[in-house]
Amino acid sequence: MQPKEYDCKYAYAVKFHERVSRHLLGETIPLKAEVFHSVEPVPFQLAAAGKYRPISEGESWGGAWESGWFRLHAEIPADWTGRQLALRLNLGGEALLFDRDGVPQFAFSAGSLLGPDFRKEIYRLPDCPAGRQAEFLVEAAGNVVHGLLPDSDPELGEQNPYGRFRAVAATMRIGCFNHELWQLSLDLEILLDLLKVLPARSRRSDLILAAVSRAADIFAEEPGNAARARAELAPELARPACSSSMTVTGLGHAHIDTGFMWPVRETVRKCGRTFANQIDLLEKYPDYVFGASSPLHYLFVREHYPALYEKVRQSVRSGRWELLGGMWIEADCNLSGGESLVRQFLYGKNFFRDEFGIEVKNLWLPDIFGCPASLPQIARLAGCPNFVCQKMSWNQTNRFPYHAFHWRGIDGSELLTHFLPEDSYIAFVRPSELIPAENRFNENTVTDEFLSLFGIGDGGGGPKEEYLERALRLKNLEGTPKFRFGRADAFFERLSRCADSLPSWSGELYLENHRGTLTSQARAKRSNRKLEEQIAATEILWSALPPDQYPAGELDRVWKIILLNQFHDILPGSSIRDVYENTEKEYADARATLMRLRMEAAARLLKPDTECVTFFNSLNTEFRGSVELPADWDGAGLAGDGVRVPVQREGNRRYAAALTVPPLGFVTLRRIGRAEHLRAEEEKSPVLENQFIRYRFDSCGQLISAFDKELQREFIPSGACGNAFTLYVDRPAVYEAWNIDDSYRNRPCAKVRAEAPCRITRGSVRDTAEFHLKIGCSTIVQRVILGTSSRRLDFVTTVDWREARKLLRVAFPVTVQAAESTADIPFGFIRRPTHTNTSWDRARFEVAIHKYADLSEPDFGAALLNDCKYGCRLQGNTIDLALLRAPKFPDWEADRGEQCFTYSFLPHPGDAVSSAVRLEAQQLNRPPFRFDGRSGTPQLPVAIESEHVELSALKKAQQGSCLVMRLIERSGRYSQAVIRTSYRLVETSLLEWEDGREILPEAGLTTISFHPFEIRTFKLY
Structure with a gap:
């Protein structure tokens, strides 16, 4: 040929x-149809009472995010008797067929921008209708699989910035299905x-x-x-496959984003549609296996589709439906705090165990935007030694070298890891996918098997029946890998048999893509950080009370708000406006609940006294710094001995005091005397100075000198400035909210300028310089604060953010020559090269940090702390923090308006670990609680004395009445903690399921040893 x-x-x-x-479908007839239209979803129980109207093919029935119930009728021709019938429905969006009892049967989809594989229009009826009359009830949604139809690169004059959609009943037919x-x-x-x-x-x-x-x-x-x-x-x-062909274990899968291009309320219906489709396929194909992650999604189905949920339970019991992933949802792990990651497993695995009696042993994050190097230990301690991912295949610069390997974390813990070689968690069971996957699978001489997750994702319903038919044809076909249905747990059991021959990867899994998600949607990130700190402190506070008073239900509810919104498209900032409007309401609810719970705890622990105010330090390290006093306080002294503390009046009814609060302790101040009244002065060359350090600024708030008096060192390079704001044009090539391209550095578009002279206030507590600035279309107000006994310089910042497609950054060049940077990550820290020797180094131009980033030589260094920022450039001798972005897709209004945050510059003796960097970052993020009109110094049930071991949680156990304490070694060294308590300690897992070794304190005292970065959890009996 x-x-x-x-x-x-x-x-x-x-x-x-x-x-x-x-x-x-050969011969078809149109269905007679009526529609009941509603703006909000209407449950099945109320659908019958709706006001229906006739509708014909080609008619529009609703708009974006609206709902419609369709009653469909047909008179079956006599000559169709005995033939297989099928519905063909395209209602313009997603749709779900119910039976007469309200049990979901099958989901239809009008398609997707991603292609025809996402379309589901034909449903083969399992039985011919009884008699000649057929009736069907279908709920339709005014959106396609990916939500609406937006422009992914909209112009600023876009008339429909949130997308367009009009639901049209394009096809409503029944006909004879030609199976052959x-x-x-x-x-x-x-x-x-x-x-x-x-x-x-x-x-x-x-x-x-x-x-x-x-x-x-x-x-x-x-x-x-x-x-x-x-x-x-x-x-x-x-023709049979070659004997050396690899085997593909195919697991039906439906990656359902909890929130993304649709609101969370639509995820509830997506779960119903997906689960209904898969139950239908499990009944038709006896060898097929389906798996789904996220216990929250199962909870949605249990609450909204109870009969369907029972079918799922039966399929789980039979082994045909596999529960996947130990986390409550598929969380973002770069931004979530360490304790939040623990709670993802705690709530997730407990749900699966309680509901199904099954312990899931895998970490399931196929779409995650990178992972911190502390995650392997957390997952292993939660009983999840196996890990599935694939997102590293999206790297823009370097190809990740492995598909089956050991991922080793900062403490040495390892996860048996599989990166899907199809480079997708939405596979279609096609030779054109499977053959390249087999060819690129790097460990093909160690194992002859890889995993394929096939099915329509993003809530699109999972595999279609056609996918299963393809799989049957690929069981043993020449030229392709051998395909079989199977479970992920069995796959990992087989993979573990060759584990000794697999390679290892140490450290973080850095995704060379989607770096903008470290900064987008700053309000959500700030709320997440604040709530993580507030709920941990609130749990510790309530632990001072008897366990039977502990508000477990309300705290669980708040934790689930936090965990849901840590989903990997919500917290990273890659969802639509509807998602964030709901998130902001939930965060406000969580804040109000925690505030009320703190007040209730204080009312039980402390005495009423209108002349007193009490501060509670929930950290296991001493707090030393300034605190805000109630309005109109003119002076204060320590309750009991009356020793005055420094107090200064800083403005109208605003007072600050210098205070020391012991670890896990209370301090009460009583109103006495009068405060030091300060006068603000204007200065052209502002200086903030104390016994340790002297800071000089220019008129725009830029730091032109930071001279450490003790070290006799200047920390700002000659000719450079710290606190240097730059506004850049921010137009990534693709994925606007997701990405920052390195080329942004070539497009600076504005520098900061002063709007008014700097005003300085000085006092015995702290000195403050206030700057009013303008950059681009936005204004910045900064209160720069230096305490009398600290090197830490706080930049308390408010921005009226009015930009479009701009990126605001602040840079601190320092006189430090450091080959590596040090940055805080969940439950530890990580060091990264500051040079760009290799392509891997160059690709890390924007990295994830939590509370601090540091550049140090052995004897000194400088750190930048923050209270809600995550994206940072750490190359050369500069710490460059990303503050705000202004993408227009998928949220047209992303981050516009007022933004509040604090970052702090901290020169220090010693390196990042031996200095006070971590402790200062802790105190910035979790200042003491203040209780006005209360006095007292109650005792907590435990005290922890250690420079390097941090209390992560002190709370009531998930089950039982004992308390649980979690301790973390944070310095990366062998450390000890002295524990003072009258309780006996019993070591347990993160999940609190079993009791381990018992420790009996002698005379209320015991010492516990820790390996570097070790996480240990104890029950207190």
Whole structure:
């Protein structure tokens, strides 16, 4: 066969397949339809009472995010008796078919921007309708799989910035399904897809094309000839795979984003549609296995579709439905705090155990935007030694080298890890995907098997029936890997048998993509950080009371608000406006609940006294710094001994005091005397100075000198400035809210300028310089604060952010030569090169930090602390913090308006670990609680004395009445903690399921040793 002849025959074969596929439903009749339209979703129980109107094919029934219930009727022709019938529905969006009892049966989808594989229009009815009358009830949603139809790169004059959508009932029909024609279509589909990856003009290719040509001749455009046409293709589908071909374990999958291009309320319905589809397929295909993650999604189904949930429970018991992932949801792990990651497992695994009696042993994050190096230990301690991911395949610069490997964390813990070689968690079971996956699988000499997650994701319903039919044809087909249905847990059991021969990867999993998610949607990130700190402190406070008073239910509810909104498209900032409007309401609810709970605890722990105010320090290290006093306090002294503390009046009814609060302790101040009244002065060359350090500023608030008096060192390079704001044009090539391209540095568009002279206030507590600044279209007000006994310089910042597609950063160049930076991550820290020697180093131009980033030499260094920022550039001798972005997709209003945050510059003796950097960052993020009109110094049930061991949690156990204490070694060294308590300590896991070694304090005292970065959890009995 000559090349041109081959091309001609291939083109003819494709057209033949298209013609066959168009006529799967032969004779059809339109359904008589009525629709009940509503703006908000209406449950099945109330749908019957709706006001219905007639609707015909081609009519519009609703707009974006609206809902409609359709009553469909048909009179079945007599000559259809005994034939297989099918519905063909395209209602313009997503839709769910219910039976008469309100149990979901099957989900339809009008399609997606991602292609025809996402469309589901045909549902083969399992039984012919009784008699000649057929009735159906369908709920439709005014959105497609990916929400609305937005412009992913909208112009600033866009008239529909949130997308366009009009739901149209395009197709409403019932007809006779031609099963043999469908099978012919699937046969052709597999063979033609195989031709895409076979060498042109190979014997295998020629044989396939010849068989297809004969089948087309036999078919002769007559559907009744489908079986004979299939017989011509059968020999080519029967050729067995090569003995050295790899095996694919195929697990049906539906990656359901908890919030993304649709609001969370729509996720509830997406779960219902997906679960209904998969129950239908499990009933039709006895070998098929489906798996789904996220216990929250199961809770949605349990609450909204209880009968469907029972079917899921039965499928789980049979082993056909696999529970995946130990986390409550598939959380973002770069931004979530360490204790939040623990609670993801605590709530997730407990739900699966309570509801299904199953312990899930895998960490399931196929779509995560990178992972911190502390995650392996957290997952292993939570009983999840296996990990599935694939997102590193999205790297923009370097190809990640492994697909099956050990991922080693900062403490040495390892996870057996599988990166999906199809580079996707939305696979379609096609030779054109599986053959390249087999070819790129790097550990193919160690194992002969890899995992494939196939099915429509993003709430699109999981695998279609066609996907399962493809899988059956690929069980043993020449030229392709051998495909079989299977479970992920069994796959990992087999993979573990060759674990000794697998390679290892140490440190973080850095995604060379989506770096903008460290900064986008700053309000959500700030609320998340504040709530993480507030709920941990509130739990510690309530632990001072008897366990039977502990408000476990309300704290659990707040934790679940936090955990839900840590989903990997919500907290990172890559969801639509509707998501964040709901998130802001939930965060406000959580803050109000925690505030009320703190007041209730204080009312039980402290005495009423209108002349007193009490501060509670929930950290296990001493707090030393300034605190705000109640309005109109003119002076204060320590209750009991009356020793005055420094107090200064800083403005109208605003007072600050210098205070020391012991670890996990209380201090009460009594109103006495009068405060030091300060006068603000204007200065052209502001200076803030104390016994340790002297800071000089220019008129724009830029730091032109930071001279440490003790170290006799200048920390700002000559000719440079710290606190240097720069506004950049921020137009990434793709994925606007997700990405920051390194080329932004070539597009600075504005520098900061002063709007008014600097005003300085000085006092015995702290000195403050106030700057009013302008940059671009936005204004910045900064109160720069230096305490009398601290090197830490706080930049308390308010921005009226009015930009579009701009990036605001602040840079601190320092006179430190550091080959590595040090940055805080959940439950530890990580060091990264500051040079760009390799492509891997250059790709890390924006990295994740938590509370601090540091550049140090052995004897000194400088750190930048923050209370809610995560994106940072740490290259050369500069710490460059990303503050705000202004993307327009997918949220047109992202971050506009007032923004508040604090960052702090901290020169220090010693390196990052031996200095006070971590402790100062803790105190910035979690200042003491203040209780006005209360006095007292109650005792907590435990005290922890250690420079390096941090109290992460002190709370009531999930089950039982004891308390649980979690301690973390944070300095990366062998450390000890002295524990003072009258309780006996029993070591337990993160999940609190079992009791381990018991420790009996002697005379209320015991010492516990820790390995570097070790996490240890104890029950207090």
